[in-house]
Amino acid sequence: MQLTDIMPLLQEGTVDTLRMVLISTALGYLVGLPLGVLLTITSKEGITPHPIMYRILDLIINITRSVPFLILLILIQPMTKLIVGKSYGTTATIVPLTVAASPLIARMVESSLKEVDRGVIEAAQSLGASHTTIVCKVLIPEARTSLLVGVTIALGTILGYSAMAGIIGGGGLGDIAIRYGYYRYETGVMIITVVILVLLMQILQWLGMLISGKVDRRRV
């Protein structure tokens, strides 16, 4: 197979991969960010401790996180079918990716928010700030550098997962690597897809660090 033949294929694969990764990470934050906030504020040291709620969320997140992604992929296929209409292709893969991303993101958000200085939160409380104000104007903005590092890690992890989804025809670069590289013994194609994946990871990491550094005002 000539390089010119697979170029359009690789291009399409890269776009598909990016689409899957970006959409599922975004959806993951839609679920994971509120969960992470809830975990933080309901914990024992949080602004509104709620042991029962905390324990339930904690348990759900631990369970979903302990299922290996490959198993999760297969396990929730019926649900994927129900939502998307089919269980293969890039759009379908967004479902398991989001399910895997959400608890991971919740944990990372929790750990970022917990870094916020207790004294600053106390200062906000002493000024009469509501819980919503403390979350929106203290916790999240003060933790923004750490939160953005979290986004970078989440994107990287989901990128890895998305390639794994190739095994069940998940679309994108991982799919190409498995179909051409593994099933058809086209090692060249496999190597190229891996190189593209490495490059994507590098770019994400570099961008993430650049942005999180730029928004940090704690450095002179």
Added chain:
Amino acid sequence: MAVIELEQVNKTYSGGNGDVHALKNVSLSVEEGEIFGVIGLSGAGKSTLVRCINLLERPESGQIRIEGREIRSLSERELRLERQNIAMIFQQFNLLMQRTVLDNVCFPLEIAGLRKKEARKQALVYLKTVGLEDKAKAYPVQLSGGQQQRVAIARALASHPRIILCDEATSALDPQTTKNILELLRKVNREYHISIVIITHEMRVITEICDRVAVLHHGKVAEIGPVEEVFTNPKTKVARRLLLIRESEALEDEITENEEQAETSHTKEHESKSLRVIEGGAHAAN
């Protein structure tokens, strides 16, 4: 009229090594317009006491009245409104590190529901009061400890409080900066008629600006009265011990002053060094 009245307040912390009775039947009142000091050795319960006044800590029993109103029975919402009346400044300043100085002062105004533009306009006035209008666009990390505490005072003023609580507000500052901050607090007290409660372990703070003082020892009020009275005729051991501490503090100040005269050119360096030490301490505390 008393702005703050504590009556038979008790607070216990349950920890791994049994319960710690931090406050035992503490009763005291702070009169309108006065600067009231609470002094004690470390572990006397000072911080707990001040945190009970705005209910950052909830006591098990006793009454806490702010301008005659019992606040322990208030709902969450009512308490939040009441807290806008009672500002607080802290040992570690506790500014929002990702906000500019001006936006830090805006924060209580945002809580009160003001629009950003109006909040900024008002905040600038308070920054002028504390002499930092030229630092409006700076971030807290770019300021010295004394300047950060000034921002914290401007932030406290922005909520139009009737009371300011100071929790070891000068303990992280050197003697000269402490003096400046205390002068500013006195100015605030006089010009805005704000009653001030100062918690400290430093005698110089008490003698410098407080009208009355309570000596706290093992969670109990050991002595209470006008500062001169308490310390010219101390009735308890702990008050006598605090007097000794004052003497050593005075000696320390004298030495620092002599040193500073000898090397005035190094003051700037000294300040930035002590700031780094403070920051280091803050990180360690985290």
